Amino acid sequence: MTVARRVLGAVASGVSVVAAFPAAAAVDAPHIDGAVLGLWWAVPFAGILLSIAIMPLVAPAFWHHHFGKVSAAWAVAFIVPAVIIFGLPVAAYELLHTLLLEYVPFIVLLWALFTVAGGIRLVGDLRSSPATNTAMLAIGTVLASWMGTTGAAMLMIRPLIRANAWRKNQAHVMVFLIFLVANIGGALTPIGDPPLFLGFLKGVPFFWPTTALLVPMLLIAAMLLVIFFALDTYLFSREPSGPPDDRTGERLGVEGGVNILLLGAIVGAVLLRGIWHSGVDIIVYHVPVPLESIASNLLLVAIGMLSLRLTTQDTRAGNAFSWGPIVEVAKLFAGIFITIVPMIAILRAGRDGALAGLVAMVTTPDGRPIDAWYFWLTGILSSFLDNAPTYLVFYNLAGGDAVQLTGSLATTLMAISAGAVFMGANTYIGNAPNFMVKAIAEERGVRMPSFFGYMAWACIFLLPLFALSTLVFFL
Numbered sequence: 403m404t405v406a407r408r409v410l411g412a413v414a415s416g417v418s419v420v421a422a423f424p425a426a427a428a429v430d431a432p433h434i435d436g437a438v439l440g441l442w443w444a445v446p447f448a449g450i451l452l453s454i455a456i457m458p459l460v461a462p463a464f465w466h467h468h469f470g471k472v473s474a475a476w477a478v479a480f481i482v483p484a485v486i487i488f489g490l491p492v493a494a495y496e497l498l499h500t501l502l503l504e505y506v507p508f509i510v511l512l513w514a515l516f517t518v519a520g521g522i523r524l525v526g527d528l529r530s531s532p533a534t535n536t537a538m539l540a541i542g543t544v545l546a547s548w549m550g551t552t553g554a555a556m557l558m559i560r561p562l563i564r565a566n567a568w569r570k571n572q573a574h575v576m577v578f579l580i581f582l583v584a585n586i587g588g589a590l591t592p593i594g595d596p597p598l599f600l601g602f603l604k605g606v607p608f609f610w611p612t613t614a615l616l617v618p619m620l621l622i623a624a625m626l627l628v629i630f631f632a633l634d635t636y637l638f639s640r641e642p643s644g645p646p647d648d649r650t651g652e653r654l655g656v657e658g659g660v661n662i663l664l665l666g667a668i669v670g671a672v673l674l675r676g677i678w679h680s681g682v683d684i685i686v687y688h689v690p691v692p693l694e695s696i697a698s699n700l701l702l703v704a705i706g707m708l709s710l711r712l713t714t715q716d717t718r719a720g721n722a723f724s725w726g727p728i729v730e731v732a733k734l735f736a737g738i739f740i741t742i743v744p745m746i747a748i749l750r751a752g753r754d755g756a757l758a759g760l761v762a763m764v765t766t767p768d769g770r771p772i773d774a775w776y777f778w779l780t781g782i783l784s785s786f787l788d789n790a791p792t793y794l795v796f797y798n799l800a801g802g803d804a805v806q807l808t809g810s811l812a813t814t815l816m817a818i819s820a821g822a823v824f825m826g827a828n829t830y831i832g833n834a835p836n837f838m839v840k841a842i843a844e845e846r847g848v849r850m851p852s853f854f855g856y857m858a859w860a861c862i863f864l865l866p867l868f869a870l871s872t873l874v875f876f877l
Contacts, residue, residue, distance in 0.1 A: 432492040432688065433499075434484070436747030437754040443480070443744035450476040450737050451786065454831065455853030469730065473737030480741050496743050498689045504791070505739045507699055508596075509732050512552055512834055514668050514702040519556030520723040521661040521713035530565040532634040535575055536627055538562055539582050543623050546587030547594035547612075549665050550672075555584040555835040556842075560721045563846050571637040573850055576843045577859050578630045582623060584835035585827035589619040589820065592676065593669055595833070597784075597793030597822035602676050604797065605804030606815070614808075614816045615823075618875055622824065622867050629863060657717045664709050671701040727841035731834060738831065742787055749783070749795045764799065771800055773876040777817035781825030781868065785832045793822040817876050824868065828860045829853070 453472050457465040465472070484493040528534065542558035549557070559579060566572040588594030590612045592602035598611050656662070675698045683690035748755040753762060764775045776796060783792045796818045800807060807815040826833035830840055830853055840850050851859060 432489075432495050434488055434492060434496055434744065434747045436744070436749070436751030439744050439748050439751075439756060441748075441756050443483075443748070446476045446479040447738070447741040447745055449479065450734075450741055451831065454734065459852055470733035473734050477737045477740040480744065484744075495688050497740065498687055500739050500743055502686060502689050502691050503695075505736060507695060508739070508834070509735070510699045510702050511550075511668075511672065512731060512838070513728055514671075514706040515550060515552040515665075516556055516728045516838065517706040518661045518664045518668060518709045519553050520560075520721055521658040521664075521709050521717060522557055523657040523717045523721050524561040525655050525657055525720070528561055528565045530569065530638075532631050532638050534565065535562065535634055536631045538565075539578060539630060540623075540627055542579065542583035543587035543627075546583050547590035549669065550593055551584045551588035551595055551833065552835045552838065553665055553668070554587065555579060555839055558583055559839055559842055563843065563848065567846075568643075569638075569641055571641065572848055573843075574630075574633060574637065574859075576839055576848055576850060577856065578626065580836045580839050580856075581827045581860075581864065582626055582630075584839055585833055586619060586623055586626070586824055589615045589823045593672060595823045595826070596790040598819060599672070599676070600790055600794050601797065601804075601815075601819065604794075604802070606808060610808050611819060614812060615820060618816075618820055618824075618871055621874070622871060625867055626863065657720070658713045660712050661709055664705050664712075667705050668702060671698050671705065674698045674701070722846060724845065726845055727838050730841050731837050734837070735834065742791075745787055746791045746795065749792070750798075752799060761799065764796070771811065771814040773813050773817040774872050776800065776814055777821040777872060777876050778868075780818050780821030781828070782821075784822045785825050785828035789822045789826045789833060793818060796821075813876065820871070820875075824871075825864075827864060828857065830856055 450473060453465075453469075453476065457469075457472065481493060481497065484496065538558055538561065542554045545557065546554040559576070562575055562579060563572075566575055585595075589598070592599040592606075592608060592611070594611075598606075601611075602608060675692075675694050678694045678697075680693040682693040684693065684696065685691075748757050749761075752758070755761070760779060764772055764779060766772060780792060780796045797807070797815070800811060800814050800818065827836070830836045840856075843850050850856070
């Protein structure tokens with residue numbers, strides 16, 4: 403509870419500080435023009451990525467105690483040059499825009515899902531077997547689109563860890579949990595993954611992803627489940643001993659059932675942003691914060707606090723619940739969100755920016771979209787950048803008209819959506835739940851692959867399926 407108050411207190415402190423800036427009309431907002439940025443502005447972002455990838459390997463003790471300071475240092479490495487070159491007003495606007503409209507809603511939603519899902523505990527005799535593990539991954543994949551990839555991943559990870567705790571080989575279970583539940587399963591509704599929610603806010607019908615992405619999602623998910631079952635069967639057979647006979651006779655059941663209702667409340671709070679258009683903005687130094695966004699964030703905080711109040715400590719203790727993983731995600735992604743600012747600005751500059759060559763790849767000389775390139779470029783950039791703004795960049799590059807993109811250009815929007823959602827599984831930072839799964843698993847003693855080791859798993863198991871999807875759906 404103490405750490406929860408610290409996290410929420412930090413958010414509240416940040417809001418009170420930024421409120422000290424004078425308000426002004428958003429239309430006159432100072433901003434960084436991505437067309438004038440060179441690729442050297444990517445150095446802080448590359449630095450934080452390499453730190454996440456390398457430092458846990460070469461300096462694990464230092465990283466464990468100081469990862470927050472490393473993240474802050476790379477953020478400062480962007481902020482200071484931005485202040486010097488563009489001036490304090492521009493740097494302040496970009497920083498506040500990122501924190502108020504992107505990072506705070508992001509971390510508040512993650513905190514709420516982490517808190518509520520951490521209060522649901524599956525009890526009873528759940529014995530590890532390839533069939534059981536595969537069934538649990540399949541259930542999580544189905545749930546991901548309807549309770550969010552974060553909620554589904556947090557719900558499934560603890561029973562999977564508990565059931566497989568006796569095994570020597572168990573990291574692959576967590577890797578496929580990231581593939582399926584934390585990413586690919588979230589492709590069918592705006593609730594599932596943030597890029598699709600942005601599309602919903604831009605006018606894409608709520609159930610459009612359900613029909614457009616159902617077949618690609620089922621194809622990839624089914625093949626991954628078959629691959630996992632075969633791999634788990636092989637590794638299960640190589641365990642030095644069988645599962646312990648520690649059955650208690652207790653029936654399978656759920657503790658903390660009230661949190662299932664609270665997960666539904668979280669979905670409602672998220673949908674509030676897309677359904678309610680108040681027309682009222684709170685302007686904080688040129689940054690318009692919609693009233694519905696503020697209300698949604700406050701509801702999410704209230705739901706999380708209600709979960710803490712209504713869930714017994716025994717249930718959370720049985721889940722080995724701790725605040726460590728969400729604190730780690732909050733600190734690292736704060737640095738990522740800040741250092742990503744110039745990269746998104748360059749992408750938004752389109753053909754006038756330093757990445758004009760990449761932008762030009764998605765259209766033919768006569769202006770027709772190339773769906774395969776939309777899929778791969780959206781996906782590759784989403785693997786390392788935040789997939790929500792990356793989706794928005796390519797959405798606007800394809801015309802930005804929801805009617806056209808769900809009509810005559812439906813395959814293009816399908817490619818953008820699939821790339822943003824599916825390929826978030828390519829790296830630990832491609833989607834926030836990926837890093838949370840890694841942090842929780844390591845906290846529970848599972849030896850997870852390194853940053854590059856995980857990417858090797860993705861290259862082996864995911865990229866061939868994405869290539870197949872390209873041939874089937876986007877050529």
